[in-house]
Amino acid sequence: MIFGPQYALENRLARVERKLDLILEHLGIQDADAPDLAEVRALVREGKTIQAIKAHREATGASLKEAKDVVDAIKEGRR
Structure with a gap:
C-alpha cells in the first residue's frame, strides 16, 4: 500500500x-485513446467483478489496483 x-x-x-x-x-x-470498456461494463452488470477486473487488465495493461478502481467506479456509476 x-x-x-x-x-x-x-x-x-x-x-x-x-x-x-x-x-x-x-x-x-x-x-x-480510451479502451473500449463494453465487455468490462457487461461483466459488472452481471455481477462478475473479478472477471471484469481481469478483462480490464487484459484490455489496458493496468495494474490490479488500477483495474479494481475502474471497476469500482463503473459499479458506482462514476464511469
Whole structure:
C-alpha cells in the first residue's frame, strides 16, 4: 500500500482525470485513446467483478489496483 506524498499525488491525479472525463462526457467527446470498456461494463452488470477486473487488465495493461478502481467506479456509476 502506498502512503505519504505519492499517495496524495495519486489521489490528486485520479481526481483530475475524473474531472477531465466528466468534461469530455459533457461535451460529447470520446477519448480516442480510451479502451473500449463494453465487455468490462457487461461483466459488472452481471455481477462478475473479478472477471471484469481481469478483462480490464487484459484490455489496458493496468495494474490490479488500477483495474479494481475502474471497476469500482463503473459499479458506482462514476464511469
